[in-house]
Amino acid sequence: MTSNSRSYSLKKTGAAFAPTRGERAAPAPGPGQVLLSVGAASLNYRDLLVLQDTQNNREGLIPLSDCAGTVEAVGAGVTRWKAGDRVSPNFFPDWHGGAFTMSYHQARVLGGGQTDGVLSDTIVVDAASLVEVAAHLSLAEAAALPCAGLTAWQALFERxxxxxxxxxxxxxxxxxxxxxxxxxxxxxxxxxxxxxxxxxxxxxxxxxxxxxxxxxxxxxxxxxxxxxxxxxxxxxxxxxxxxxxxxxxxxxxxxxxxxxxxxxxxxxxxxxxxxxxxxxxxxxxxILVGSVEHFERLNRFVEEHRIHPVIDRQFAFDEAPAAYQYLKEAGHFGKVVIDFS
Ligand SMILES: NC(=O)c1ccc[n+]([C@@H]2O[C@H](COP(=O)([O-])OP(=O)(O)OC[C@H]3O[C@@H](n4cnc5c(N)ncnc54)[C@H](OP(=O)(O)O)[C@@H]3O)[C@@H](O)[C@H]2O)c1
CATH class of the missing domain: 3.40.50.720 (NAD(P)-binding Rossmann-like Domain)
Incomplete structure (x- = not known):
């Protein structure tokens, strides 16, 4: 296990936030949590909106909601996951299934409210918010799914x-x-x-x-x-x-x-x-993204139909600010991914 994590956090720069490179001590998983080694993350239009939204104080917050990675360690009481499992956290960590409630909103949304996101080598996430990555997908492909894929899935299939x-x-x-x-x-x-x-x-x-x-x-x-x-x-x-x-x-x-x-x-x-x-x-x-149950059904469908998400371009971890800029220019087709390897 690495002792220090490369990570980005938001710093107010002029009239907007900017993702700023740094390091932090690798976190430890508490009860019901999992320590994840992030393999890849993807960007969404929402991540551009987060940078512009200076009315909410997000100074120091780790940005981005979407990633896929490998379980490094599990906290007390976690039996469903073990080291080595390939998983992806849900956009709404608390929306496991059933009808949406406003308590799932904002504060506990990854990389947007007050909860740290995924643009860090290692992150701690709730075990109950994880889904298994489909076997035919690379981590970069799986990282494309959580927000964009799940939103399209909920819209077309669940609702x-x-x-x-x-x-x-x-x-x-x-x-x-x-x-x-x-x-x-x-x-x-x-x-x-x-x-x-x-x-x-x-x-x-x-x-x-x-x-x-x-x-x-x-x-x-x-x-x-x-x-x-x-x-x-x-x-x-x-x-x-x-x-x-x-x-x-x-x-x-x-x-x-x-x-x-x-x-x-x-x-x-x-x-x-x-x-x-x-x-x-x-x-x-x-439509607002989806629940863990929706995400599980999306992954089953993606696996059954051997769907490979369309990745327009991959950036290295050190190039994360360039990935944001590339998304902003809107020349992309499909998803923009940051590969941590
Ligand atoms: N409600 C939710 O849960 C949820 C979840 C995810 C995303 N969203 C929202 O959905 C939107 C798309 O998100 P995304 O991450 O997929 O964005 P994205 O990857 O950044 O997509 C941008 C693309 O949208 C197209 N576009 C821009 N203006 C358009 C217009 N007037 N008419 C038609 N197409 C237009 C352009 O495609 P061309 O270059 O081909 O013209 C542009 O390249 C954003 O507003 C985002 O905030 C909402």
Whole structure:
């Protein structure tokens, strides 16, 4: 076991936080906890928002929520895991299953509230928050799943009950969207992908996208989606844009369809006209990542269908600030990963 851990913590620099490299003593697992040697972590759009949110004091907090690693040691009372097991902690450590409650929110969310995240060689996590990494995945691939993969999973499968006969639309080609494409395609559904880039749309088609729409050259992508579905609309939409996209999602949703309200890529202030939902008997489901049980079912599906998460680029541990910058520039397709090896 290493005595010192490489780690990053947030330091206020000007008008934002910055991930700052340091070292800390390797933590020891308490009762019910596990000491994890982190193999890889991945970034989400949310991690950019955390840097900008200076209203909450996160000075000294270890950032990032998503990782996969190997168990080094277990604390008293932990029987489910042993040294050497490959595991991944859930985004919400306390949401094991059942309905969501607000107590799972904020303070105990990894790398965002007041709870340290995963951008450190060794971390201590609750044993009950862990899921086993699917056997066919590398740790870098598994690190892509916890937030983006689980959000797409909860939206489409847990809440959406996606059927093979149905259609799905995902917005853009970032982490959540590409998991939406992979999971829905594996289920046999037909997936429409929107993007600002024709080159990215070509890659999405190679992954099995049924139809693609460039939302820059075709801003009324809702009309194109209606055309592709014979005027009926799309059964499931992963709504990632927010204010600039929510009305078009409502226009493009099919009768009895489900919009998964997930993202804030164009801001937080959504004011959609929801009247059309009534006439279509359609719904909007608010989606916030998922529970440990959801995460376990996602991993089973990923293993059964031999899905490999799409990693755009991997950065070394020392390059973590460059990984943040790369995500911010939004040229990526799928996930951005930090490999600790
Ligand atoms: N509710 C939850 O639990 C939850 C969980 C995860 C993520 N999220 C939210 O979901 C969103 C996506 O997260 P992520 O981590 O997947 O982001 P990401 O990987 O950073 O994805 C960014 C991509 O989104 C696309 N995009 C940007 N503006 C767009 C627009 N107006 N219309 C359509 N696509 C647009 C772009 O794709 P192209 O380059 O192809 O145009 C961009 O590359 C974020 O707002 C994030 O906060 C929420």
């Amino acid at each position: 959406g009950r996606l059927q093979a006969s149905e259609t799905v639309l995902v917005q853009g080609t970032g982490g959540v969207a590409m998991f939406g494409l992979q999971l829905a395609h594996a289920q046999g559904a037909r997936v429409i992908v929107t993007s600002s880039s024709d080159a990215k749309l070509e890659r999405a088609r190679a992954m099995g996208a049924w139809q693609t729409i460039n939302y820059r050259t075709q801003p009324d992508w809702d009309k194109a989606a209606l055309d592709y579905t014979g005027g009926r609309g799309v059964d499931h939409i992963l709504e990632l844009g927010g204010p600039d996209t929510c009305d078009r999602s409502i226009a493009a949703i099919a009768p009895a369809g489900r919009i998964a309200q997930i993202g804030v890529l164009t801001g937080f202030d959504m004011q959609p006209n929801i009247r059309p939902l009534m006439f279509k008997n359609a719904s909007i489901n608010g």
